[in-house]
Amino acid sequence: MAATTVLNKQKKETKQEKEGLNLFQSTQTIIKKALDKLGYSEVMYELLKEPIRMLTVRIPVQMDDGKVKVFTGYRSQHNDAVGPTKGGVRFHPEVNEEEVKALSMWMSLKCGIVDLPYGGGKGGIICDPREMSFNELERLSRGYVRAISQLVGPTKDIPAPDVFTNSQIMAWMMDEYSRIREFDSPGFITGKPLVLGGSHGRETATARGVTICIGQAAKKKGINIKGAKVVVQGFGNAGSFLAKFMHDAGANVVGISDAYGALYDPDGLDINYLLEQRDSFGTVTKQFAETITNQELLELDCDILVPAAISNQITVENAHRIKASIIVEAANGPTTLEATRILTDRGILLVPDVLASAGGVTVSYFEWVQNNQGYYWTEEEVASRLNTVMVDSFENIYETSQTREVDMRLAAYMVGIRKMAEASHFRGWV
Ligand SMILES: NC(=O)C1=CN([C@@H]2O[C@H](COP(=O)(O)OP(=O)(O)OC[C@H]3O[C@@H](n4cnc5c(N)ncnc54)[C@H](O)[C@@H]3O)[C@@H](O)[C@H]2O)C=CC1
Numbered sequence: 033m034a035a036t037t038v039l040n041k042q043k044k045e046t047k048q049e050k051e052g053l054n055l056f057q058s059t060q061t062i063i064k065k066a067l068d069k070l071g072y073s074e075v076m077y078e079l080l081k082e083p084i085r086m087l088t089v090r091i092p093v094q095m096d097d098g099k100v101k102v103f104t105g106y107r108s109q110h111n112d113a114v115g116p117t118k119g120g121v122r123f124h125p126e127v128n129e130e131e132v133k134a135l136s137m138w139m140s141l142k143c144g145i146v147d148l149p150y151g152g153g154k155g156g157i158i159c160d161p162r163e164m165s166f167n168e169l170e171r172l173s174r175g176y177v178r179a180i181s182q183l184v185g186p187t188k189d190i191p192a193p194d195v196f197t198n199s200q201i202m203a204w205m206m207d208e209y210s211r212i213r214e215f216d217s218p219g220f221i222t223g224k225p226l227v228l229g230g231s232h233g234r235e236t237a238t239a240r241g242v243t244i245c246i247g248q249a250a251k252k253k254g255i256n257i258k259g260a261k262v263v264v265q266g267f268g269n270a271g272s273f274l275a276k277f278m279h280d281a282g283a284n285v286v287g288i289s290d291a292y293g294a295l296y297d298p299d300g301l302d303i304n305y306l307l308e309q310r311d312s313f314g315t316v317t318k319q320f321a322e323t324i325t326n327q328e329l330l331e332l333d334c335d336i337l338v339p340a341a342i343s344n345q346i347t348v349e350n351a352h353r354i355k356a357s358i359i360v361e362a363a364n365g366p367t368t369l370e371a372t373r374i375l376t377d378r379g380i381l382l383v384p385d386v387l388a389s390a391g392g393v394t395v396s397y398f399e400w401v402q403n404n405q406g407y408y409w410t411e412e413e414v415a416s417r418l419n420t421v422m423v424d425s426f427e428n429i430y431e432t433s434q435t436r437e438v439d440m441r442l443a444a445y446m447v448g449i450r451k452m453a454e455a456s457h458f459r460g461w462v
């Protein structure tokens with residue numbers, strides 16, 4: 033490598049570290065702060081700063097043209113002191129080991145915040161499902177399960193949907209696992225179709241949880257949801273249902289986006305029409321001539337901003353220009369640490385990802401409980417239980433942030449890490 037290239041790489045890394053763009057390192061930084069605030073020793077941090085297990089797999093898949101393509105996949109298990117690990121599987125071209133590790137650590141925090149009997153796990157495959165056929169996706173999904181089957185299971189590690197994965201992919205994965213084990217195993221995975229043991233309300237759960245957090249945050253800020261201007265980045269599972277719920281609650285959804293651009297109308301977008309137009313990957317803007325960029329979207333004039341797409345979207349570059357009074361993170365890791373500090377100093381109420389997006393895993397837990405007992409709940413039962421969990425979790429973290437005089441993210445990490453640290457201690461690990 034030429035000397036200038038090395039120098040440029042070093043400069044880039046230094047900037048990344050400074051800005052906290054490296055998700056894994058910035059997660060470690062906050063975990064350390066949270067454990068220090070809670071009075072835990074250095075050795076507890078040594079245990080919790082990395083996943084306990086990280087599996088990398090190579091998955092050969094026969095493509096439709098007859099050629100074999102080999103994909104790389106990961107499954108990370110952060111900590112299983114509380115119970116089996118739990119978390120989604122992401123299919124995305126930018127999946128990488130560090131990101132999957134960070135995502136599994138966030139799952140631990142989410143499970144701690146909403147008090148589930150799980151630790152955190154996460155998986156991912158480097159691929160672009162938008163460019164693959166239905167049959168290729170099925171072979172890839174089944175190949176991934178064969179590759180990780182020794183490490184996962186209903187009482188070990190329970191996968192679920194995440195970016196660019198859905199209930200059909202969960203169904204293939206469940207079927208493959210059941211074939212390997214030679215018995216029906218609905219509790220192996222959540223986010224399944226209803227007929228295969230899925231739960232009412234799982235598809236909309238992440239958006240419902242975010243909506244509940246928006247309601248609580250709006251009360252704290254004295255903002256009326258009716259007529260409030262809302263901007264949502266991402267129009268997939270989390271973003272599209274959220275836009276719909278906000279629209280139905282009387283809010284004015286003025287901006288939405290997908291991976292290809294954003295739509296803006298100061299008078300409010302026709303969300304029901306956009307929902308009909310979006311494809312299964314949450315793409316809708318390609319059909320419109322007049323679009324703005326994702327970066328412009330984030331800086332629009334609004335009361336409530338919801339990043340619901342990918343990580344590192346709000347950084348030092350744009351944090352000063354954000355106009356919203358409330359930011360609720362539906363996506364995992366959309367705001368860097370430095371940007372969190374800027375936004376908090378500016379008096380913006382930021383509801384962190386590990387709290388705001390925990391509705392998804394909460395209803396996944398409900399699904400797993402229903403699979404284990406073989407008795408299924410109504411949509412109303414699921415919604416009511418989710419509401420109680422999310423309201424209590426929000427209030428707990430808000431209260432912690434006020435009494436301990438820390439920002440909402442650090443408060444959420446303190447609440448989220450405590451149970452895992454205690455369980456690790458009682459097991460005699462540290
Ligand atoms: N689905 C779930 O239950 C949960 C999802 N999340 C998080 O919410 C976020 C969105 O996930 P889903 O809605 O499930 O995914 P999805 O795959 O259904 O939708 C993703 C959306 O993000 C957009 N997108 C992709 N790349 C982008 C880019 N570079 N710039 C702007 N937009 C881009 C896509 O076009 C699509 O509209 C992710 O961060 C995910 O980890 C968090 C908790 C649970």
Ligand SMILES: O=C(O)CCC(=O)C(=O)O
Pocket residue numbers: 118119120121142190191192193194222364389390392393394396397
């Ligand atoms: O539903 C689940 O188990 C996990 C959802 C997930 O991956 C997430 O919250 O990031």
